[in-house]
Amino acid sequence: MALFCQVVLADAPRASDRAWTYRVPPALAKDIAQGFALLVPFGTNRPPVRAYVTEILAQIPEGIPPESIREIHQLLSDHPVLTKEQLMLAREMRRRYYCSTADAIKAMVPPTVLSAKGRSVQAARLSDPEEAAELLDSDELRSMKQVRVIELLLEHESAPCMEILQATGVSRSVLSTLAKKGIVTLFNKRLSVELPAEDAAFDRPPVLTAEQREAVGSIEEASMAAVPGQLKELLLFGITGSGKTEVYLHAAQAVLARGKQVLILVPEIALTPQMTRRLTSRFGKGVAILHSRLTPSERYKSWQRVLAQEIPIVVGARSAIFAPLTNLGLIVIDEEQESSYKAEMKPRYYAPDIARIRAIMNGAVLVLGSATPQVASYRRALEGTSSLLRLPDRIGEKGLAEVRIVDMRREFAKGNLSLFSRPFIDTMERTLDRGEQAMILLNRRG
Known part of the structure; x- marks a missing residue:
């Protein structure tokens, strides 16, 4: 018996973001299911594109000519990468946030879910971490996007480019520019899927209030x-x-x-x-x-x-x-x-x-x-x-910290034109006289 499936394209603009119907080859009929990632032919003289299975059908939907149905190319996974609930959620996100179904799915599925099968992916690392750190401190970089990439790579020795783009929200051109400047080195990296086991020390739940x-x-x-x-x-x-x-x-x-x-x-x-x-x-x-x-x-x-x-x-x-x-x-x-x-x-x-x-x-x-x-x-x-x-109450005997709000307008009216209020300066002096420490938090960097 013939089998068909409906898919959504992984990189479709909203104009073509709809269900597309394909014929399932007999060899794949037992393997395919809702939520699978696959490659399908789309357009003419173009390589197959990635898509996700949204429905499995026993017959062609009404109104679609049978001769227009093409076969899927191949499966990209040996099990579903999306659940039924996630597919429903993607449709709701499309309606609510005016995005494509593909955009919603990209937000859900990490890029490594499709790429981490022992295959190599392009990754990036800092050419010289110390020099990159000095570059950040010198304020020579005017692009905050480049700053975000460097900060991430300072925290992690290296990372796949797809992970960097998703974590920092930058485009591929930002990585290319950093590579041209010699700040970042691009290389192929083989991904491993094994994780070391961690021992967990169990604790006893405290008595609740x-x-x-x-x-x-x-x-x-x-x-x-x-x-x-x-x-x-x-x-x-x-x-x-x-x-x-x-x-x-x-x-x-x-x-x-x-x-x-x-x-x-x-x-x-x-x-x-x-x-x-x-x-x-x-x-x-x-x-x-x-x-x-x-x-x-x-x-x-x-x-x-x-x-x-x-x-x-x-x-x-x-x-x-x-x-x-x-x-x-x-x-x-x-x-x-x-x-x-x-x-x-x-x-x-x-x-x-x-x-x-x-x-x-x-x-x-x-x-x-x-x-x-x-x-x-x-x-x-x-x-x-x-x-x-x-x-309403804290656990233990320690109470809440004493908080005081100072109106700087009144300080200015009293002739205090400095950055700090008089109560702040007095409290700081008493703290230092007692040999204690103080912490000052600023509302921004720089």
């Missing part, structure tokens, strides 16, 4: 009542040091006990290892990390294990919201007020909005945690769209 127990109980109750098609959202409003993370961990433990999966987002990549250590110390090796600064082998291995549903907990920064978990029970967005959850590149998605969509699709609970929640999130809680949970 009354407020923490109440918050965990509310999340568990919402989780038991959650069903697909309805949004169960809770705002955990807790001051700094009130134990929000411990609430996440206890709620995750209850969700895992019911055979569900957990997705936790943190606002910065730098915070991911910290959260991961807390999770691995509690749940062992069943935790995967997903973010753009992983090495290609780490990212490939983590993604494949999550895609195979071997890992029940995923933690990462903004892009981890697309983790291919198929049985989500809990989504946590820590520090939900952070602007880093808004993508700066196309598609310009907002991770909490994607989390709400995924929570509705899966019948999962969404927990937004913050010491300073957004006005919009707080209003949703007050209006009843979400539930408000409070942690």
